[in-house]
Amino acid sequence: MPTPEPADSAEVRRALGTVRTSARLPLAFGGVVVGGSELRMSELVGTATNSLRGLVVAQGRGLGGQAIAARRPVSVTDYYASDSISHHFDHAVRTEGVRSAIAVPVIVRRSVRAVLYGAVREAVCFGDPAIDAVAQAARDLEQELAVRDEVERRLAQLTAPYRTAGMAADSASAERETIRRGHAELRSLGREITDAALRARIDAVTATLAGASPLPSPDGPAPSLSVRELDVLACVAAGQSNAEAAATLSIGAETVKSYLRSAMCKLDCHSRLQAVNAARRAGLLP
Incomplete structure (x- = not known):
C-alpha cells in the first residue's frame, strides 16, 4: 500500500470535522494507519487534552485496533467497563474523559489507511444514525484517498519519460x-x-x-x-x-x-x- 503522507492526515482531519457535524458527536479523533495494521493517532477535533495524540494503536488493541482487525465499524457503550476490547489505552482515554466511542476503519484497495472515531463523555448506546454518519464519513474519505492515489499514479506515469535520459x-x-x-x-x-x-x-x-x-x-x-x-x-x-x-x-x-x-x-x-x-x-x- 502507499506509505501514508502528510496529505493523508489532512484528509483525515477534514473527515473528522464531518463526523462531528453529521453524527452530532462532541469528540472526533483518528489518524493514518501504517502498514495496514498500526494506527498513529494524530488528529483531534473537539478534545480538551492532548492525551490521545501520539498513541500508536496496533491491530487488535483497543477499540481502533479492533476496528482494524475486524475491518468494520465497532463501538462501545462504556469504554471502561467493556470486556470486548483490550484496555491498553485506559489512562489516555480516562484523561480525555471519553466514555462511549465508535471506531470505523477507512479501507482503500483492501488496505486499512486510517481510522475515524466519534465519541462522547457519557455512557450512551449509539443509534444507527450516528454509526451510519461516521461510516459515511469513512466511505467519503476512502473515495478521496483512492482518487488521489490514482492521480499520483498517473502523474508518475506522465513524468517518468522526463526522468529517463x-x-x-x-x-x-x-x-x-x-x-x-x-x-x-x-x-x-x-x-x-x-x-x-x-x-x-x-x-x-x-x-x-x-x-x-x-x-x-x-x-x-x-x-x-x-x-x-x-x-x-x-x-x-x-x-x-x-x-x-x-x-x-x-x-x-x-x-x-x-x-x-x-x-x-x-x-x-x-x-x-x-x-x-x-x-x-x-x-x-x-
Missing part, C-alpha cells in the same frame, strides 16, 4: 500522444475532486504539460477558453470522439458539441483538428 527520437511521437491522453484524463479527474488544494495541484500540472513547449503563435495572445471548453479540446486532442468525450467528462454529447463549437469560434477555426492545433500553438494543450 536520452529518450529515443523515434519514440517521441508516441510519448507525446501518451502525454496528451494523460493530460485529458487529469483534466477530467480534476473536475471530480472536492479537495481544492489537490484540484489546484492537478490544474497546475495540466497547465505545465500544456505550456511546456508551446509552438510560436502568429495570432497574438492566446484566446480565453473556459474550463469546459479546454476539457473538451483536451479529449479531442487525445483522439476521442464526441461520444467518448461525453463519457469521459460525464456530460451529454450535445453539450460536448456546444463547447466544441464555442471553442472553435473563439479560436477562429472551422474544424476540430484546426481548433486543437490552434490551442497547441497558444500553449493551451500539449
Whole structure:
C-alpha cells in the first residue's frame, strides 16, 4: 500500500470535522494507519487534552485496533467497563474523559489507511444514525484517498519519460500522444475532486504539460477558453470522439458539441483538428 503522507492526515482531519457535524458527536479523533495494521493517532477535533495524540494503536488493541482487525465499524457503550476490547489505552482515554466511542476503519484497495472515531463523555448506546454518519464519513474519505492515489499514479506515469535520459527520437511521437491522453484524463479527474488544494495541484500540472513547449503563435495572445471548453479540446486532442468525450467528462454529447463549437469560434477555426492545433500553438494543450 502507499506509505501514508502528510496529505493523508489532512484528509483525515477534514473527515473528522464531518463526523462531528453529521453524527452530532462532541469528540472526533483518528489518524493514518501504517502498514495496514498500526494506527498513529494524530488528529483531534473537539478534545480538551492532548492525551490521545501520539498513541500508536496496533491491530487488535483497543477499540481502533479492533476496528482494524475486524475491518468494520465497532463501538462501545462504556469504554471502561467493556470486556470486548483490550484496555491498553485506559489512562489516555480516562484523561480525555471519553466514555462511549465508535471506531470505523477507512479501507482503500483492501488496505486499512486510517481510522475515524466519534465519541462522547457519557455512557450512551449509539443509534444507527450516528454509526451510519461516521461510516459515511469513512466511505467519503476512502473515495478521496483512492482518487488521489490514482492521480499520483498517473502523474508518475506522465513524468517518468522526463526522468529517463536520452529518450529515443523515434519514440517521441508516441510519448507525446501518451502525454496528451494523460493530460485529458487529469483534466477530467480534476473536475471530480472536492479537495481544492489537490484540484489546484492537478490544474497546475495540466497547465505545465500544456505550456511546456508551446509552438510560436502568429495570432497574438492566446484566446480565453473556459474550463469546459479546454476539457473538451483536451479529449479531442487525445483522439476521442464526441461520444467518448461525453463519457469521459460525464456530460451529454450535445453539450460536448456546444463547447466544441464555442471553442472553435473563439479560436477562429472551422474544424476540430484546426481548433486543437490552434490551442497547441497558444500553449493551451500539449
